[in-house]
Amino acid sequence: MSKEALVIFTPSGKRGRFAVGTPILTAARQLGVDLDSVCGGRGICSKCQISPGYGDFAKHGVTVDDDALTPWNSVEERYKSKRGMAPGRRLGCQACVMGDVVVDVPPESQVHKQVIRKSATQRDIVMDPATRSYLVEVAEPDMHEPTGDFERLTQALAAQWQIVTPITTLPVLRRLQPALRKGNWSVTVVVNQGNHDAAPRILDVFPGYREGGLYGLAIDLGSTTIAAHLCSLEDGSVLASSGLMNPQIRFGEDLMSRVSYAMMNPGGDVEMTRAVRTSINDLAKSIAEEAKIDPKSIFEVVFVMNPVMHHLLMGIDPVELGQAPFALATSGSMTLNASELDLTSIHDSARVYVLPCIAGHVGADCAAVALSEEPSKSKDMVLIVDVGTNAELLLGNETRVLACSSPTGPAFEGAQISSGQRAAPGAIERVEIDPVTKEPRFRVIGSDLWNTDPGFDAATSASGITGICGSGIIEAVAEMRMAGLVDQAGLIGGPDQTGTTRCEAEGRTHSYILHDGSAEGGPKISVTQGDIRAIQLAKAALYAGAKLLMDEMGVETVDRVTLAGAFGAHISPKHAMVLGMIPDVLLEKVTSAGNAAGTGARIALCSRAARTAIEATVQQIHKVETAIEPRFQEHFVNASAIPNALDTFPELSRIVTLPNVSFNTSGSGGGRRRRG
């Protein structure tokens, strides 16, 4: 028997005895230690870097001699001189066991690295992407034993990487023969192994060893905004995030008006499908340009979106989603070729994964929020509100999770607001109104200064002050209520009632002037009575949805609230509560999850296990249909005041004082004050 030595891996603690001369990479593989390698131990990819420890390891019961591994060799030296390597590191495929040794696998050498760290919940996501690269040595053709180059590649993948019976596309077959010859029968193969027991797919083949260059897009396809993260499929890092307006807005601002457009105009759904696919192509190109990568190295796209956007992206007429029983054409997750969606700007064999939908009004975006926020793992009762043109709500804990959607309309995204705009530099995002002077101060996106701070004009000269975004309008309305400029019913008082000329008459109602830039040729930014009404409707829909879920769950209160959405991170919890968007809860129990749907999409992009998990989870989520529930209407009507009722909001009354005012605006040009 040949001489053996003990190899102990940290941090896993896995250990085993191996014949002297065994490479550390081989030992790791045999023990199931998570040590990365793309080149399969050929000293090319350097993914298998390890840190051997020397000296006395009392904890492990071994002493490691200086010569426990074979000496630093020329392969390691060449790699170090060309690419650099941290001191103390060795290549696991080059260093071989000579005596007992303790080997640490640093995080960056693990395949299953933890990469998406969620600050809110401190939950880490482990890299387990569907798409990976493999270096393969392929046998040369033999005229006397004829086989195809693809068949020999297949044999090599099975022998060298245990990837069996892969399939591929014609464009890849077209590139295969030149790649094999240029790479002298060594090629880097990009393989996609989704779940669903599907055959592995070869997405591309490159001559020789190809470093990196595997990217994915996580896309949250909202009714108003399309938001995308460009991620590395190797370490999950976000290279760029970008967004643009959904071009379908011209066919209808909210979902139901788009369904109507499809019903009223033959071919209307096809038109909307074409528009959104074109935009996604453009977005992919621009985000790749921003990150300075080739869009053709985007090999995977994960989509999350509501059911109407889902059907319109897939080219399915959404008409059934506009009427009970709101039947989806398909509710399950989908895996398809990007080319089926005409996504031609990315890799020609790229794959698409679409998260499952929960119900006809509760889509893959809500599933993505559930994947990101994991209400089914919460000990306390959590309400998750994903604010958008259609709001998704999840309520539950580890026992039971409910979901519904609520048609808030696009007001929260700055649309249908007189001075509204999407969140971009120049948009007012924070507002405060002095309750005594009734004078506002505000901040715009792109600067941390208030408009009353010195230097504000210089800091915002590039963008100007262009409008008000979703979080800005929420704060403005809430501040107007706190300053006594708006009464509980939502009416803006006139100058005589409020004591400020900023409240000026506009027809039979009043507007509050936030900023008047007209003297400098800029816009006059006001909050109109119509804006207040739009926000009231939106917040009432949101609140009614939450109440409906609480009814169904049989609870009077929730323990915590998570605000999510493309602009969820920017909503001030205090203002949201003043407005009555969310049920009464301790202010410190209101947290922001940012774009949780987008985070869920990123998680699904990086982790096959997460895909499997969410596909199972959506089966457990019970869905409540708001559209046919009479209590939803009831809650909706009751929720239109600002706030709903102070006596049912005890927590709120500890935070803010709401002036007891009531305005009446009959007659043109002004109004009479009436005591409430």
Added chain:
Amino acid sequence: MSKEALVIFTPSGKRGRFAVGTPILTAARQLGVDLDSVCGGRGICSKCQISPGYGDFAKHGVTVDDDALTPWNSVEERYKSKRGMAPGRRLGCQACVMGDVVVDVPPESQVHKQVIRKSATQRDIVMDPATRSYLVEVAEPDMHEPTGDFERLTQALAAQWQIVTPITTLPVLRRLQPALRKGNWSVTVVVNQGNHDAAPRILDVFPGYREGGLYGLAIDLGSTTIAAHLCSLEDGSVLASSGLMNPQIRFGEDLMSRVSYAMMNPGGDVEMTRAVRTSINDLAKSIAEEAKIDPKSIFEVVFVMNPVMHHLLMGIDPVELGQAPFALATSGSMTLNASELDLTSIHDSARVYVLPCIAGHVGADCAAVALSEEPSKSKDMVLIVDVGTNAELLLGNETRVLACSSPTGPAFEGAQISSGQRAAPGAIERVEIDPVTKEPRFRVIGSDLWNTDPGFDAATSASGITGICGSGIIEAVAEMRMAGLVDQAGLIGGPDQTGTTRCEAEGRTHSYILHDGSAEGGPKISVTQGDIRAIQLAKAALYAGAKLLMDEMGVETVDRVTLAGAFGAHISPKHAMVLGMIPDVLLEKVTSAGNAAGTGARIALCSRAARTAIEATVQQIHKVETAIEPRFQEHFVNASAIPNALDTFPELSRIVTLPNVSFNTSGSGGGRRRRG
């Protein structure tokens, strides 16, 4: 326990006891009896017709009473009055067991009908198509238990037809919701279940019950000719057969000139790919029109072709096939979407199956010949010659099969022949030359009359006499040899040497005038010295390939010869042997298999089992490479005479007498006779 009765099925002999009241269809399914049904027993499709027998069945040991089945019912009456039904027939789904009964399943009610009857070998092919229709009842959507329509369809397919986890395409998903509603939750689903352990695919969905309408194309994509059969996927019948010239001819007449074109012209392969795909689309449209079916009801296409055509169809540069080691990009069978080949004229979700290639010069067409002719099941040593621009040869028996290809050029298809044309009405296809008068007579395609018969002019007035096709030129050259107009070396004698003015001088050589229509404005159809040379080269290549295989096999003679090819059916065995195309063999042992490659394609279209079989068979076929084998050149040079040598063709000398002539054509305008 409920009362039971014995049910015996013929012709299978399967029997079992069933509770009284069990439908015959149910009993058949439980016993594994092959009884068709599309509607799953709902009395709609009438595919499950059976013939109950009454009286004493001593052989089976039962006596069948008149009331052994439930009475003729209203469903059967309705079907009979609407569609008709043979006397004595019952619907298996309606007739239920009441007492012991003997039930015959007529051939047309069997799923696995025998349909492709090969006259040459009397082998029958059993229907086992990859694409079939199923009537499915789908559960309606329930708002309170939301699932997608596709998911409910999937559940129904699993429950009603044991088809599990099917996948589908976006166009089908688009049609699903309207079809379900129009069909009142009953739909006919077209499912493709290929082999390769792939998931079943839903290719289309139609409201309610859809009768028939499943077609497939079997395409033999030759270098010169594209031949297609349009087949019913239900009974395998051929509705139409059609062909057109391969448009790639303009890039090069033979395979190697097309490979050269691809090498010399950047993008040349893409140009050729586009041309052939366009033609296949056109062919699909025209063949559907001929059969009066919608081309969109073509759900499957099977392709067979040589490796260069294979790569050019797939969009793979064929450059590697032009040089040793002649590596194929892929040699295995392929299953793909028709849309990947831009076959947009047929069904949008149609599937394509491509037979495996055997080697770099021996393609899927040769595999198809092997599937059709089954040399590996032959007891005696058979040589199969598939004549085309590239000839494929198979030699073997149940012990061993060898294959090679031989570059015959397009002469056998009428190309490169001065008066040559493809086989079409007006082409001379049969030729006889009187050895005394040296006068020819001939027949043209489209008429059974010889040109010397009364009524010939009237019968051919529509087509005229336009040229000479492949089988015609073979007969013409062989007859010229037998009539002493051509010597063993292949030289045409002058008028003074042959004693006929039909041999006229043409430069330094002579031509034999077969037909001179110039007085009526028609063509003058001659066999020139150049034509003889082209045929000599082609037949020498064919013969050399056969000899090479015989060398490799270690045999001096073969037991039988099968002539195949698009025009293989039309070649006269006698003339082929006079010409020296094939080795010497008893004349009655030379048979024609017609377009065996096309037949193989039809078999693969109708039978999944055949696909599995040929994929295994090609692994067993040993391939001999002609291009690098010195003996091939040697055989080729030796085979250029007509015939090769009478003393090595003892069988031939029993059939024909070949005049011992030898011509020499030196000097212009004539030649001197020289005794041989």
